[in-house]
Amino acid sequence: MKQYILPIFFYIVALTGCANAQLADIIRELHDPASTKVLVVAHRADWRNAPENSIAAMRCAIAMGVDIIETDVRRTKDGILVLIHDETLDRSTTGKGRVSDHTWAELQDLNLRDGLGSPTAHKIPTLEEGLLTIKGRVMINLDKCYPYFAQAMALLEKTGTVEQAIFKTDLPVQIVKAENGRYLDHVAFMPVISFDLPGSEKILQDYMQEMHPVAFELIFSQERPAVDQALVEIKQHGARVWVDTLWPHMCAGHDDERALSEPNATYGWLVVRGVTIMQTDRPAFLLNYLANRSLKKPGSQN
Numbered sequence: 001m002k003q004y005i006l007p008i009f010f011y012i013v014a015l016t017g018c019a020n021a022q023l024a025d026i027i028r029e030l031h032d033p034a035s036t037k038v039l040v041v042a043h044r045a046d047w048r049n050a051p052e053n054s055i056a057a058m059r060c061a062i063a064m065g066v067d068i069i070e071t072d073v074r075r076t077k078d079g080i081l082v083l084i085h086d087e088t089l090d091r092s093t094t095g096k097g098r099v100s101d102h103t104w105a106e107l108q109d110l111n112l113r114d115g116l117g118s119p120t121a122h123k124i125p126t127l128e129e130g131l132l133t134i135k136g137r138v139m140i141n142l143d144k145c146y147p148y149f150a151q152a153m154a155l156l157e158k159t160g161t162v163e164q165a166i167f168k169t170d171l172p173v174q175i176v177k178a179e180n181g182r183y184l185d186h187v188a189f190m191p192v193i194s195f196d197l198p199g200s201e202k203i204l205q206d207y208m209q210e211m212h213p214v215a216f217e218l219i220f221s222q223e224r225p226a227v228d229q230a231l232v233e234i235k236q237h238g239a240r241v242w243v244d245t246l247w248p249h250m251c252a253g254h255d256d257e258r259a260l261s262e263p264n265a266t267y268g269w270l271v272v273r274g275v276t277i278m279q280t281d282r283p284a285f286l287l288n289y290l291a292n293r294s295l296k297k298p299g300s301q302n
Helices: 002-030 055-064 127-134 146-159 173-183 200-210 225-237 263-272 283-292
Strands: 039-043 068-075 081-083 139-143 165-169 188-194 215-219 240-244 277-280
Touching (some): 002 039, 039 240, 039 283, 055 068, 055 127, 055 283, 068 146, 068 277, 081 146, 127 139, 146 165, 146 173, 173 188, 173 200, 200 225, 225 240, 277 283
Parallel strands (some): 039 068, 039 277, 068 139, 139 165, 165 188, 188 215, 215 240, 240 277
Antiparallel strands (some): 068 081
């Protein structure tokens, strides 16, 4: 029996080392704005193969080879941070009502629904469970988490995943620095700039003058000169550009569904303009496209 134990042990060590090396590559790429490698973000993890924001969906996305998993954070009535997109339970679980009106124990009596709305055996995970799932493997983008910044930071420190997290908000820089400035030197942060809202260009300029974010998430329903100018200025500022290809109104029609028939007119259009982080609902398709263009290493993480 003993002759089998050592080979298994070294195999596990090798897998762990491989995962850690891949994470180091992802972190290095994120902080290298000059790199042309495109980082792939799985929106709500791999929700096509498991319920959105579930642990299973995270594991699927990791195995697929994504760089970042985007997930959504809410807080229960008794103060537990959980992973669920909506303020209410109705769409994605077998429950009803607001997440904030239920305790963690009450949520554990519910089941997650899949992408077609059918109940599954999966449960709503805590943020801590999600962090332990991605630990040493990929980065995590904490959406809707800004109101719980301090509490989430405590969990990141507890789980040893601070360097793997990306916070974001669409609030102006002055508010962010006043409320959470003490954390900004320790964790990756990204402003969200919507060019469909008034004052977006000033918010962008204020961030570039007062901070050095790792990236800027740009939202734009139409192609416009202000967006083109922002792409140039962000690169000069030494940050990456993040664009969401989820729906047409977020990326001027260069979205995932169009990419199925016109990938070069969608993903290619973004790449040419200097976008180097894409959040997608079709991570497998995007990974394959980028690999074929030598903009992403082929293969998946284990």
